[in-house]
Amino acid sequence: MLIQRKSEIGAIQAVGENRLKPITMLDLKSEFSLFEDRVRTAIDEVLDSQHFIGGSHVGALEQEFAKQFDVKHAIAIGSGTDAILVALMACEISAGDEVITTPFTFFATAGCVHRTGAKPVFVDIEPDTFNLDPAKIQAAITSKTKAIIPVHLFGQCANMDAIHDIAKSAGLRVIEDAAQAVGATYKNRFAGALGDAGCFSFYPTKNLGGFGEGGMVTTNDDALADRVRQLRNHGQTDQYHHQFIGGNFRLNTMQAAILSAKLPQLDSFNTRRRAIAKLYDELLTDAPSVQTPRIAEECESCYHQYSILTDDRDNLRQHLTDASIGSGIYYPIPLHLQPCFQYLDYSEGDFPVSEATAKRILSLPVHPMLDDADVRRVAGCIVQHQSETIPAEATGRS
Numbered sequence: 001m002l003i004q005r006k007s008e009i010g011a012i013q014a015v016g017e018n019r020l021k022p023i024t025m026l027d028l029k030s031e032f033s034l035f036e037d038r039v040r041t042a043i044d045e046v047l048d049s050q051h052f053i054g055g056s057h058v059g060a061l062e063q064e065f066a067k068q069f070d071v072k073h074a075i076a077i078g079s080g081t082d083a084i085l086v087a088l089m090a091c092e093i094s095a096g097d098e099v100i101t102t103p104f105t106f107f108a109t110a111g112c113v114h115r116t117g118a119k120p121v122f123v124d125i126e127p128d129t130f131n132l133d134p135a136k137i138q139a140a141i142t143s144k145t146k147a148i149i150p151v152h153l154f155g156q157c158a159n160m161d162a163i164h165d166i167a168k169s170a171g172l173r174v175i176e177d178a179a180q181a182v183g184a185t186y187k188n189r190f191a192g193a194l195g196d197a198g199c200f201s202f203y204p205t206k207n208l209g210g211f212g213e214g215g216m217v218t219t220n221d222d223a224l225a226d227r228v229r230q231l232r233n234h235g236q237t238d239q240y241h242h243q244f245i246g247g248n249f250r251l252n253t254m255q256a257a258i259l260s261a262k263l264p265q266l267d268s269f270n271t272r273r274r275a276i277a278k279l280y281d282e283l284l285t286d287a288p289s290v291q292t293p294r295i296a297e298e299c300e301s302c303y304h305q306y307s308i309l310t311d312d313r314d315n316l317r318q319h320l321t322d323a324s325i326g327s328g329i330y331y332p333i334p335l336h337l338q339p340c341f342q343y344l345d346y347s348e349g350d351f352p353v354s355e356a357t358a359k360r361i362l363s364l365p366v367h368p369m370l371d372d373a374d375v376r377r378v379a380g381c382i383v384q385h386q387s388e389t390i391p392a393e394a395t396g397r398s
């Protein structure tokens with residue numbers, strides 16, 4: 001009898017463990033199994049060549065990337081951060097200039113503006129796309145403004161037509177922070193081909209992640225491309241002849257070879273992310289207190305993140321954690337409230353949409369290795385949490 005009960009307990013535990021299989025924000029090991037052979041071959045090629053800086057792998061990645069995203073030039077850079085920095089430098093942004101961007105982004109966007117000597121000027125976001133609100137840009141333009149950096153946050157392009165109209169009439173450069181938007185489109189054109197320059201990140205968690213740091217600058221402007229190429233190599237025009245002060249912004253050969261091996265997989269991964277997002281959209285209609293992301297009609301998101309809004313964010317997050325489901329908060333503190341930007345003299349209340357979003361946002365697992373059952377479990381957990389915490393009449397459910 002006792003033995004039987006023990007085995008029953010074991011079975012129940014097994015089911016319990018099975019039910020609690022962790023659903024993580026990333027599953028890079030499973031992804032790796034899909035292109036492991038290609039990557040190992042690429043790494044071997046680099047090892048055999050003993051050529052670790054520049055070389056044919058870097059050139060090949062640049063050509064493949066430019067072709068895939070329909071842009072004239074792609075210039076491989078050591079990180080997404082340096083891609084933004086070098087694009088700003090190539091546009092000759094420097095001390096005394098102002099650059100408009102969003103406070104609701106990863107730090108690097110505004111950090112790079114500061115590092116050129118220019119001043120970051122923040123403009124609030126739209127409440128449903130989380131991207132720069134074009135209606136608020138004009139008021140932030142001064143005689144010192146030189147550029148706008150729209151960030152295609154979570155994989156959805158900003159409202160580029162409206163931003164271009166403003167930039168054109170004020171004579172401003174547009175530098176896309178496309179770090180999260182590789183493969184995203186706006187009016188059927190790819191992110192990175194929509195402004196004067198586009199800046200990508202290949203940080204390992206990105207939709208196209210390297211095995212270390214990596215980035216890319218894209219542009220259709222020949223002169224800008226030449227300038228970025230020179231700046232990434234200490235402003236060198238000929239060997240040991242330095243026309244400008246640049247830096248070491250080069251992508252290493254090993255990363256280039258790995259990224260080339262991974263690039264063919266990107267399309268199917270992004271397609272899977274879109275299918276997951278669609279399923280969340282459908283399932284979360286059963287949780288009306290949760291606001292699902294709005295994708296503008298002219299955009300196709302690559303869903304770097306699938307981010308919902310809810311007033312009960314922290315409790316919901318704990319509920320998901322208790323069910324072994326990962327989630328993320330991108331970003332908890334808007335940049336105008338970061339201590340390092342105190343000198344800009346912003347205060348709480350200046351960008352109310354960004355501030356409210358930072359308190360309510362929660363990103364759910366959306367990586368391409370999730371199956372539909374995983375997505376149903378995440379959505380089910382959210383619906384269950386809502387039914388336990390919010391009275392049915394408040395949500396309008398019967």
Ligand SMILES: Cc1ncc(COP(=O)(O)O)c(C=O)c1O
Pocket residue numbers: 079080081082105106108109151177179180200201202203213214215
């Ligand atoms: C919006 C945004 N901008 C810039 C970056 C900087 O890229 P990296 O981490 O490759 O330097 C990132 C990624 O981390 C990002 O998400």
